[in-house]
Amino acid sequence: MLSVQGVHAGYGRIEALHGVDIDVRAGEIMTLVGANGAGKTTLLMTICGRPRATQGRILLDGEDITDLETYEIARRGIAHVPEGRHIFPRMTVLENLQMGGYAVDPKYFSSDLERVLVLFPQLKPRLAQRGGTLSGGEQQMLAMGRALISRPRLLLLDEPSLGLAPLIVRQVFEIIAAINRDEAMTIFLIEQNAFQALKAAHRAAIMVNGSINLRGTGAELLADPAVQAAYLEGAAPAAGGPP
The missing domain is CATH 3.40.50.300 (P-loop containing nucleotide triphosphate hydrolases)
Structure with missing residues (x-):
């Protein structure tokens, strides 16, 4: 590949x-x-x-x-999850995930979001929470979820x-x-x-x-x-x- x-x-x-x-x-x-x-x-x-x-x-x-x-x-x-995660700390978890879908047809977002929340269930109750308030592990999961939303x-x-x-x-x-x-x-x-x-x-x-x-x-x-x-x-x- x-x-x-x-x-x-x-x-x-x-x-x-x-x-x-x-x-x-x-x-x-x-x-x-x-x-x-x-x-x-x-x-x-x-x-x-x-x-x-x-x-x-x-x-x-x-x-x-x-x-x-x-x-x-x-x-x-190709989707890149960088060292140090580099999420958007002032944006909510949901907004961070939405950023992952900027280059993808919006019709896929709902199903892709559901898939990411199955992989990372810790994020589901935090969708309205600012990314910068998450723990380090949760931020890593958010960064990975954001990448997966781009359908790489x-x-x-x-x-x-x-x-x-x-x-x-x-x-x-x-x-x-x-x-x-x-x-x-x-x-x-x-x-x-x-x-x-x-x-x-x-x-x-x-x-x-x-x-x-x-x-x-x-x-x-x-x-x-x-x-x-x-x-x-x-x-x-x-x-x-x-x-």
Whole structure:
């Protein structure tokens, strides 16, 4: 579905991505793991058109989207849930969800809203509440719900566990798995929480200093001694509760 081919990108004279090659197949959860500053967020932002790739190309179902404007990329079925959630804090939960449907035929909104509230029942009694008054976990659910309202074919998730309590982290990853399983949603997941991310992944890759240096299935990378030493030591009990 998505093919990133030899992509370089950065900010001014600072290059953050150095010839990245990665593919996301239809219907899978593809996970990219790496330390803070490895270039993961820059990759997602480059897929969405900001910053621009300076070299290489990005294909969506064979169409070159490298130079498209961000709104044109969104209209082709890519939705981005950014790191830090970035909801509209002064707008209500319902208004935030309505913003997700700006590029979609309004006739779908009622049914899509019902679907999102089934996935995230905590939001239903808070539809009239300002987004900024929600808990961190509820804001993450709102950000994901807003993205789903746009009816994406590909969902980009950037650090969905960031700043959340372990119990909420587990709940968020259960919802990610359910979206992929029940709706055949293709998901490209960026995470520092390597244990949960690799456990959820069909395939995965490790990014170091703006380059991909290891690939495999989620299970293969979970079992890899080098990955365990670099990213997993002590992570499983903290992320998933007592062993």
